[in-house]
Amino acid sequence: MTAAMLAEAWQAMGANRLRTFLTMLGMVIGVGAVILMLAVGQGAQQQVQESIASMGSNLFIILSGSTTSGGLRMGGGAAPTLTMADAAAIEELPSVAAVAPTAPGTAQLVYGPNNWSTQVMGSTPSFLTVRDWKLSAGFPFTDSDIRSATRVCLLGQTVVQNLFGDEDPVGKTIRIKNSPYVVLGVLAAKGQSLDGRDQDDTVIVPVTTALRKLFGSQFAGTVRFMMAQAESADAMPAVEKAINELLHQRHRIREGADNDFSVRNLTALANTAAETAQVMSLMLGAIASVSLLVGGIGIMNIMLVSVTERTREIGIRMAIGARGSDILLQFLLEAIIISVIGCLIGVALGVGGALLVSKFSGMAIVVTAASIFMAFAVAAAVGIFFGWYPARKAAAMKPIDALRYQ
Amino acid sequence: MARAADAVIRIEHLDKEYATEAGAVPVLKDVSVTVAPGEFVAIMGPSGSGKSTFMNILGCLDVATRGRYVLNGRDVGTLDKDELAHLRNQVIGFVFQGFNLLPRASLEDNVALPLIYRGTPRSERLARAREMLAKVGLGAYPRSHPNQISGGQQQRVAIARALVNQPKLILADEPTGNLDTATSMEIMALFTELNERDGITVVLVTHEPDIAAVAHRLVRLTDGKVIYDGPLERAAPGHMEKTP
Numbered sequence: 106m107t108a109a110m111l112a113e114a115w116q117a118m119g120a121n122r123l124r125t126f127l128t129m130l131g132m133v134i135g136v137g138a139v140i141l142m143l144a145v146g147q148g149a150q151q152q153v154q155e156s157i158a159s160m161g162s163n164l165f166i167i168l169s170g171s172t173t174s175g176g177l178r179m180g181g182g183a184a185p186t187l188t189m190a191d192a193a194a195i196e197e198l199p200s201v202a203a204v205a206p207t208a209p210g211t212a213q214l215v216y217g218p219n220n221w222s223t224q225v226m227g228s229t230p231s232f233l234t235v236r237d238w239k240l241s242a243g244f245p246f247t248d249s250d251i252r253s254a255t256r257v258c259l260l261g262q263t264v265v266q267n268l269f270g271d272e273d274p275v276g277k278t279i280r281i282k283n284s285p286y287v288v289l290g291v292l293a294a295k296g297q298s299l300d301g302r303d304q305d306d307t308v309i310v311p312v313t314t315a316l317r318k319l320f321g322s323q324f325a326g327t328v329r330f331m332m333a334q335a336e337s338a339d340a341m342p343a344v345e346k347a348i349n350e351l352l353h354q355r356h357r358i359r360e361g362a363d364n365d366f367s368v369r370n371l372t373a374l375a376n377t378a379a380e381t382a383q384v385m386s387l388m389l390g391a392i393a394s395v396s397l398l399v400g401g402i403g404i405m406n407i408m409l410v411s412v413t414e415r416t417r418e419i420g421i422r423m424a425i426g427a428r429g430s431d432i433l434l435q436f437l438l439e440a441i442i443i444s445v446i447g448c449l450i451g452v453a454l455g456v457g458g459a460l461l462v463s464k465f466s467g468m469a470i471v472v473t474a475a476s477i478f479m480a481f482a483v484a485a486a487v488g489i490f491f492g493w494y495p496a497r498k499a500a501a502m503k504p505i506d507a508l509r510y511q
Numbered sequence: 512m513a514r515a516a517d518a519v520i521r522i523e524h525l526d527k528e529y530a531t532e533a534g535a536v537p538v539l540k541d542v543s544v545t546v547a548p549g550e551f552v553a554i555m556g557p558s559g560s561g562k563s564t565f566m567n568i569l570g571c572l573d574v575a576t577r578g579r580y581v582l583n584g585r586d587v588g589t590l591d592k593d594e595l596a597h598l599r600n601q602v603i604g605f606v607f608q609g610f611n612l613l614p615r616a617s618l619e620d621n622v623a624l625p626l627i628y629r630g631t632p633r634s635e636r637l638a639r640a641r642e643m644l645a646k647v648g649l650g651a652y653p654r655s656h657p658n659q660i661s662g663g664q665q666q667r668v669a670i671a672r673a674l675v676n677q678p679k680l681i682l683a684d685e686p687t688g689n690l691d692t693a694t695s696m697e698i699m700a701l702f703t704e705l706n707e708r709d710g711i712t713v714v715l716v717t718h719e720p721d722i723a724a725v726a727h728r729l730v731r732l733t734d735g736k737v738i739y740d741g742p743l744e745r746a747a748p749g750h751m752e753k754t755p
Contacts, residue, residue: 109627109636120615421611424572425625425672426600428593504599505572508611 107434114438117411125443128407131400132447132487133454136480138393140455143476145462146386148469153382157375159295159304161236163202163335164372165345167195167352169327170365185327186365189312191355192229192331198347200340205232206328208312210320215280216268223264225281225308227315227328235334243275243290246311254313256286262294263306282319286310338372345370394483400447401487408440408495419499420507433500440492441485448484452477518581519680519712520546520569525578527564527735538564540735542578546714548679551706553726553743554716555750561735562716566684569714570603571595583679600628604673604711606683610665612657612672618644619653622671629676643671647701663694670701674711681705683715687722699725720751 118125169187192206208227213220226232230245246257258281265274274288295304310319312328335344345368352366412419419432456472463470527539538561546552556562567573568580571587580587583602590598599605612621622640631639644650647667649660657665666686673681683702687695703725705711717723724743731739731750739750 109633113627116615417611418613421613422624422628423596424570424599424605424607424611426596426628426676428596428628430593431596431628503573505567508572 107438110431110435110438111442114435114442117415117435117439118442124407128404129443129447129450131403132397132444132484133400133451135393135397135400135487136448136451136484137455137458138396139390139480139483140452140472140476141458141462142389142393143386143480144455144459144470144472145468146382146389147471147473147476148463150379150382150386151471152469153378156296156298157379158237160298160371160375161238161332161334162372163338163341164235164370165333165335165341165348166369166371167331167333167348168367168369169329170363170367184365186356187328187331189326189328191352192328194351194355195331195333195348198344198351200336200344200347202334202336203231203234204331204333205229205235206312206331207232208315208320208328209330210315212282212308212319214264214268214308215283216274216277219268219270221264221267223261223306223308225258225310225315225319227310227312227319229312232309232332235332238295239293240290241293242273243288246289250311251313254311254317256284256314256318257289257311258286259290259292259309260288261292261305261307263303264308265291281308281310284318341370341372397480397483397487401444401491404440404443404488405491405495408436408492409498411439412436412495412499415499416502416507416510419502420504420510423502423504424508429500432502433496436496436499437489437492440496441488444484444488444492445481448481451484452480455480517548518545519548519550519583520544520714521579521581522569523579525568525575525580527561527568527573528576538735539568539575542732542735542737544730544737544740546712548712549706549710550712550714550728551703551726552712552714552728552730553723554714554730554732555718555720555723556732557718559734560732562732563684565732566682566714566716570605570682571598596628600625601676602679604670604676604678604681606666606669606673606681606686606715608685608688610657610662610669610689612665612668614657617654617656618649618660618668621657621668622675624672625676639675640671643675644668646674647671661694662690663697666690666694666698667701670698670705674705678711680712680714683713685716685718687717687719692721695719695722723751 167187170184187206189206192204195201196204205228210225211222212225213222229251230247233245240259245259246255250257258279260274268274268279269277274291277288278285279288280286292305292309298304316326316328333344333348335341348368353364356365358364422432459470459472462468522542522544525539525542526537528535528537542565554562554565564573568575571582575588582598585598587595587598613624616624619637619640622643623636626636626639641650641653644653647670649664649667649671657668681702687698690698699722702713702715706713715726723729727743728741729739729743729746729750730737731746739746
């Protein structure tokens with residue numbers, strides 16, 4: 106019975122090919138747009154998430170405060186108030202996974218005939234843990250390197266390319282500010298940070314080496330900032346509070362006086378970025394859904410015309426024994442066939458379009474089975490929803506009125 | 512006249528009114544007719560006498576305002592829409608003045624259409640449809656379409672469609688109204704054959720005396736009332752008059 110109905114629906118659609126095609130086109134464009142937009146949106150979301158992951162998770166940055174010298178206010182991080190001892194104390198706090206006191210600076214690097222100016226980070230082995238940074242070759246320096254302030258370093262990929270080219274840098278000696286440093290390892294590539302900086306253009310040396318030998322400091326044992334990692338996202342508020350209280354106490358800051366440090370929650374920033382990407386993705390999907398809706402209304406429009414045009418046929422069918430439900434099924438099947446075939450073509454075009462976009466624009470594109478399934482389900486639902494009213498109208502006709510219709 | 516119990520059609524005191532803005536307009540007034548199995552009845556009457564309305568009610572396409580209609584032992588007034596559709600499918604075969612074939616379907620698909628609503632498998636549907644086409648003399652071109660054949664042939668296809676479910680009753684509403692005289696007579700010969708050889712009850716509406724003359728019994732309607740109901744031979748000349 107249903108097979109016969111399907112054959113009849115197919116025949117009716119074939120009888121007016123151009124119209125069927127145009128109706129289907131609404132569905133094709135709607136579904137194609139949804140798939141394409143979701144792919145673009147999810148691609149953007151994925152890019153943001155990768156950037157966030159490259160930053161390290163559950164991170165705080167603790168900056169020393171500003172200082173004023175002869176009327177010149179020096180900006181954040183200038184005050185020599187954060188010490189290595191502070192770092193050790195913070196590491197003792199509950200739920201703190203690791204702390205990396207960091208002394209950044211810029212220096213000229215030389216290897217053979219090549220030289221390169223880059224950011225040099227003095228830090229501890231925890232730096233790699235906190236930033237979730239792996240080595241692609243060699244070994245990291247250890248706590249004993251920190252204690253003895255050895256001249257060793259880890260190179261970022263960009264630095265390796267500029268100094269060594271294709272040569273293997275591990276075990277070689279480079280000169281930083283004219284002092285020799287042994288390359289212990291190479292950092293894995295991390296790519297761009299959220300704000301577009303090249304994270305691989307960096308060198309890491311032991312913090313003690315940076316402070317005592319490389320940059321020097323008027324105030325021994327002070328760093329510009331520290332990175333602290335909480336054990337979990339849930340522990341972050343408690344950790345933030347504990348760090349604040351601890352430093353408040355250690356720095357002997359009087360009640361009501363300004364802090365000489367600040368604690369920043371990087372995850373909150375990252376979450377904002379992730380949410381922005383998600384909202385964008387949702388918005389693209391919503392805009393595309395409108396075209397799907399318009400496609401659905403197109404189906405309803407054509408089905409209504411079709412029902413009116415075929416009123417006499419409906420009357421004939423009823424006169425020879427079709428029940429209302431048979432007529433309903435017939436028209437509903439037509440609507441569903443149109444929307445499902447339109448959807449299949451739309452999925453093909455949407456996926457193809459997404460691949461083309463990623464090929465020519467280099468944008469990240471993510472086509473998930475879920476988004477295809479969703480577009481398909483929505484298309485079928487649209488077919489049923491918008492086909493229902495015209496089909497219902499056809500089925501509710503009185504046989505005699507339908508037969509008499511001219 | 513047939514005994515009431517085994518009648519194919521039993522209509523008692525049937526009224527039909529149409530609701531208009533000016534109030535209810537009566538079309539059929541207190542009509543009572545009983546048709547026994549195997550009868551061949553012609554219904555005549557001038558335009559506006561209510562004969563088409565009567566036919567539509569007989570065919571369960573329209574419902575009476577008052578009165579009782581028992582078709583093949585079932586009281587039509589108590590049936591719901593689906594049961595009426597079932598009766599139209601199984602008990603009645605319809606033949607219309609305008610043929611009412613589906614223009615896009617082939618002849619065999621047209622004839623097989625009632626079987627779809629009965630749930631008959633496709634192979635059996637087509638076999639039965641071809642059998643019926645052969646019976647009306649059109650077995651040679653089952654895959655043709657209605658617009659490729661003459662009016663008389665189209666009406667034969669419509670009759671084949673009416674026959675495909677082996678109905679007890681054929682209702683023909685001016686079946687020769689769109690046909691020339693010679694073709695009309697061929698169609699009437701087909702009805703006579705179905706009536707005499709297969710014992711199918713035939714009720715037809717016509718305003719042509721020569722067409723009505725094929726029947727055995729005449730029911731004449733005027734202004735919604737039955738003014739004559741009896742054997743054709745005994746009808747007064749006026750009752751057989753050609754009506755405009």
